[in-house]
Amino acid sequence: GDGKLFVMPVTRTVRIRTGEENEAALTIEEAATVSDSRKKK
Known part of the structure; x- marks a missing residue:
């Protein structure tokens, strides 16, 4: 580059996938909860 x-x-x-605009398009989506199978039961 120069x-x-x-x-x-x-x-x-604009978030293309959802159509959200402005502030809503800039916020992070909630992450899905993933269970940790390494935990002792």
Whole structure:
């Protein structure tokens, strides 16, 4: 590359898969709970 970095304000965000926009599109989805089979019973 030529070593240039362009910085621009983000005015709108869209999560394509769900259609969420702006703040909702920037939040992390809840992770699924995975049981740990290594725990002693």
